[in-house]
Every structure is written in structure tokens, then in C-alpha cells.
Amino acid sequence: MDAVSVPFTTDDYRARMKGAAQAAAAEGLDGLLVTPGPDLLWLTGYQPTAITERLTLLVLREDAEPQLLVPILERPDAESAAGAGAVTITDWRDGTDPYTAATPLLRSDGEYAISDSAWAMHLLGLQARAPKTRYSSVTERLPMLRAVKDPAELARLEAAGAAADATFREIVKVPFVGRKETDVAADLARLLREFGHEQVDFTVVGSGPNGANPHHEAGDRTILAGDMVVLDFGGLMHGYGSDTTRTVCVGEPTAEMREVHDVVRAAQQTAFEAVRPGIACQEVDRVARRVITEAGYGDEFIHRTGHGIGMTTHEPPYMVEGEWRPTVPGMCFSIEPGIYLAGRFGVRIEDIVTVTEDGGRRFNDTDHGLTIVE
Incomplete structure (x- = not known):
């Protein structure tokens, strides 16, 4: 067992x-x-x-x-x-x-x-x-009541993350162009369940200009060639949450799209590398935000860098300015910087991370590169 x-x-x-x-x-x-x-x-x-x-x-x-x-x-x-x-x-x-x-x-x-x-x-x-x-x-x-997970909880979160990764590896094989966002969202929900989720909490599919809305609900917009598409999905498996985001492009991206994606990717990686016991939660946000700001997109990063996860997909601790509490081994949270160009497209990359004795460990391992879909 x-x-x-x-x-x-x-x-x-x-x-x-x-x-x-x-x-x-x-x-x-x-x-x-x-x-x-x-x-x-x-x-x-x-x-x-x-x-x-x-x-x-x-x-x-x-x-x-x-x-x-x-x-x-x-x-x-x-x-x-x-x-x-x-x-x-x-x-x-x-x-x-x-x-x-x-x-x-x-x-x-x-x-x-x-x-x-x-x-x-x-x-x-x-x-x-x-x-x-x-x-x-x-x-x-008592904001940190459930923040530090024991080994059994960590195992559940790791399994949920692996199931979300398996979902992403399959979703990029389905057709995007010419289909509605709701069609792709339905595929995401089906795959999450097939890979073991008992509950699907959200399936964000933000194509083209809709990707500039971080919490866009999948709608009737038809996905077009050349669209960037933000995919943010998760739910509960064995009672514990998954939450991951990847941004894909339908066909060949423009140079600007690649640039924005590269900046977000660098911010996400830099923030992950900053994770270690004792660092203030707000410092994770500051590190990611610094990368995006120095690239000239600071005003387009419009939300916190992360949130805790456990029996719910959003819970303390929060990676946001003003959260001074230190991280400790067993804490689990998202790192999800993004850039949102209103009326055009958005990019977000998100992993769930846990704090270890000497750094951090991801529960998501799908490629952070810009995936091309059809």
C-alpha cells in the first residue's frame, strides 16, 4: 500500500x-x-x-x-x-x-x-x-495552523502534483485551434479525473486577450492560430490539492511572446531558487517581482507570487508583500509569477513547491519552456 x-x-x-x-x-x-x-x-x-x-x-x-x-x-x-x-x-x-x-x-x-x-x-x-x-x-x-505538512500530507500533495503534470502532458496533444476554450477546459477536467482527482476545482483556459485576465473563466471564444493560451488547472486528490499553470502557443509565437515568456520563466526559476528555511514569505514575491520589473513589465505583474496549498487550493501562507512570517520545512505553496498585456495576451508559469531542510522541492516537473500546440 x-x-x-x-x-x-x-x-x-x-x-x-x-x-x-x-x-x-x-x-x-x-x-x-x-x-x-x-x-x-x-x-x-x-x-x-x-x-x-x-x-x-x-x-x-x-x-x-x-x-x-x-x-x-x-x-x-x-x-x-x-x-x-x-x-x-x-x-x-x-x-x-x-x-x-x-x-x-x-x-x-x-x-x-x-x-x-x-x-x-x-x-x-x-x-x-x-x-x-x-x-x-x-x-x-493562527494563520499557519495547517501550513506545515507532515510526511503523509506531503505524499498526497506530491501525488496530486504528478497527476496534474500527467494532465498537462496529455492536454498538449489535443487540438486547440478552432475549438472553444470550454472544449479544452472540459478536456482538462476529464484528464484530471482520469489521473486520480476526485474533485476538479478550476480549469482556466485563457486564449489570446483572455489570457491577460488571470482568473478568466473558460468561455465561448474560439482559439485561433497564433494565440497564447494560459492553462491553469487543479483540484483535490486524496483530499489534497493540485494547482499548476503553463502557457502554450498555438503555432509559432512572435518574438515578443517568446520574450515575455522567457521573463516569466526566469522570474519563476529565480523565486524557486530563493526558497529555503527562514526566508520571509514576502521575499519570494520580491525576488520574482524584481526580475519582471527589471525587464520592464512590473506594472503588468498584477497579483501576488503565490499561495499556500493543502486541503484547499488557496490557504496560508501567501507569498506577498507584507507577509513577514518565515518559511519552514514542510510548508507548501505556489510560485506563479505572470505578465498580463491587456487586450493582447498573458503568460503565467506555476509550480507547487515545498520547503525542505536546505532549500525547496517542486511537486510539478513539466517543461517550463514555451510549448507549441496545434
């Missing part, structure tokens, strides 16, 4: 919850409150079948055992989760007040980090029942 097929254990989830409670205490918090979403899944292995208006709340405190409050109708699913053995599960019934059920799990005057995805009605309900409690977002107080 390969590493990505081995499920996480109760001990894995117990260690994650203990670490999260300790991190909250180190931040001066009385605990961490987690509602349905990626944090809850990462901490407990539990993902409610449907995220509804009913309160589900994981309470982590350094001075108490983990507590999971669930609607009674969802208790069987919670009890079957891999991390159920590491928490005490309590429930509440429809027709009763879930916030009254939750308040005994909290310090009456405590300060807590709460999931970014928590519904406002739940936060307001907790505040109404325990008016002396205080709250801040997980991203504000």
Missing part, C-alpha cells in the same frame, strides 16, 4: 488537536473554535454531509479535552469519523438552543480564535449567550 492510500489515524488527529490547542495558548488565546470546513476536517477527519444552519462546533483548549458539539441527527456520522476517538462528542436537538449547549464548553470570559468560515449567526449566538467572550479569526491569530 502506498503512502497516499494509508488513512490518517486517531493518533494523527489527536496530535493535530493537541498542537492546535497549544498554538492557541501560545498566542494568548483561551482556545480555538472550529466550525465545518477544512480546519474541522484536518483536525478531526469529520466533514458533515451537508453544512447547514445547524451548529457544529469543535472546542479546543489546552486545559481541557477536545469537545465536539453536533446536532443529534448528525451524531452517527461524527462518531464514525477517524478522529472521533480523540474527542468527546455531545449533541443538541432541534427545538433547543445550540448556543446554550455550547457555552459550558467555553470560559465565560475567554478569548477564542474562530473559523473564518463560521456563520455570523453562530458567532452572534455565542456572543449573546456568553457576552464576555471575545473572538478573532483563525487567519488573523
